[in-house]
Amino acid sequence: MPELPEVETTVRYLKKKVRGRTFFDVWSDWKKTVKKPKSFDDFKKELKGKKILNVRRRAKNVLFDLSEGKTLLVHQKMTGHLLVGKWKKERGSWQPPQGPLSDKNNSYIHLIFIFKDGSMMALSDLRKFAKVELWDSDKLKESEGMKGLGPEPLEKDFTFAKFKKQLKGQTRKIKQVLMDPSVIAGIGNIYSDEILWEAKVHPLKKASELSEGELGRIYKAIGKILPLAVKLQGESFSDYRTPLGEKGGYDDERKVYRKEGEKCSRCGGEIKRIKVGGRSAHFCPRCQKI
Numbered sequence: 082m083p084e085l086p087e088v089e090t091t092v093r094y095l096k097k098k099v100r101g102r103t104f105f106d107v108w109s110d111w112k113k114t115v116k117k118p119k120s121f122d123d124f125k126k127e128l129k130g131k132k133i134l135n136v137r138r139r140a141k142n143v144l145f146d147l148s149e150g151k152t153l154l155v156h157q158k159m160t161g162h163l164l165v166g167k168w169k170k171e172r173g174s175w176q177p178p179q180g181p182l183s184d185k186n187n188s189y190i191h192l193i194f195i196f197k198d199g200s201m202m203a204l205s206d207l208r209k210f211a212k213v214e215l216w217d218s219d220k221l222k223e224s225e226g227m228k229g230l231g232p233e234p235l236e237k238d239f240t241f242a243k244f245k246k247q248l249k250g251q252t253r254k255i256k257q258v259l260m261d262p263s264v265i266a267g268i269g270n271i272y273s274d275e276i277l278w279e280a281k282v283h284p285l286k287k288a289s290e291l292s293e294g295e296l297g298r299i300y301k302a303i304g305k306i307l308p309l310a311v312k313l314q315g316e317s318f319s320d321y322r323t324p325l326g327e328k329g330g331y332d333d334e335r336k337v338y339r340k341e342g343e344k345c346s347r348c349g350g351e352i353k354r355i356k357v358g359g360r361s362a363h364f365c366p367r368c369q370k371i
């Protein structure tokens with residue numbers, strides 16, 4: 082699933098590529114993706130003529146602020162990713178332009194936004210879990226995806242004191258706590274593994290039992306790993322691609338995620354995979370002691 086670095090990369094591209102464009106039409110063969118308004122035809126009608134004033138991110142939500150006080154929310158969920166380009170309908174299916182957009186990973190097109198100038202923004206979504214909602218901007222906070230979100234870890238006001246306050250009273254395992262969007266927004270399975278490796282903290286350690294030193298190392302690791310991953314435009318072993326259809330560069334950087342059986346690059350120990358609350362955690366038992 083796209084996490085903060087991937088969604089941030091998406092938003093940065095979209096700001097450059099679609100800001101200022103005006104919606105003209107919407108096509109879909111999986112109309113259930115649009116959750117609000119309930120009728121897809123109403124969605125189309127409401128969107129038509131609205132101009133994109135800004136694109137921003139909150140947690141893993143992509144938010145398009147539109148003219149006339151509307152906001153379009155896209156949550157890419159498991160396998161969804163937004164792409165920009167121009168597709169052509171041939172023999173009943175949308176054909177991508179040559180280049181990265183023709184990659185198999187970008188071929189699960191179930192929703193296309195068509196702009197007034199003929200350009201397009203498409204949603205490729207293999208498993209079809211992505212979610213699209215159109216809100217009155219002043220009611221956006223009522224969306225399920227926007228409720229109860231914790232602080233943004235890349236914001237300047239995400240201080241060590243704030244981080245500690247967020248973790249206070251958390252008796253769950255640190256891996257689970259880091260992945261909880263109500264504690265900190267945007268961190269999922271991949272980057273929680275990477276952050277804990279960087280901080281030399283065992284994923285099963287209870288958050289409430291972490292020492293000041295361990296907390297400091299996790300906080301520092303968040304401030305190192307997430308900006309690095311944004312800079313490298315995210316990962317690419319999942320379905321995620323940038324809006325140009327290209328792979329991110331984080332795969333070669335990662336130290337533990339999906340590396341079980343390989344050697345730890347820091348101590349030479351063997352990387353293990355364990356289950357934590359139904360999710361996998363990858364770590365090095367030699368340098369991440371409980």
Ligand SMILES: [Zn+2]
Nearest residue numbers: 345348365368
């Ligand atoms: Zn190690």
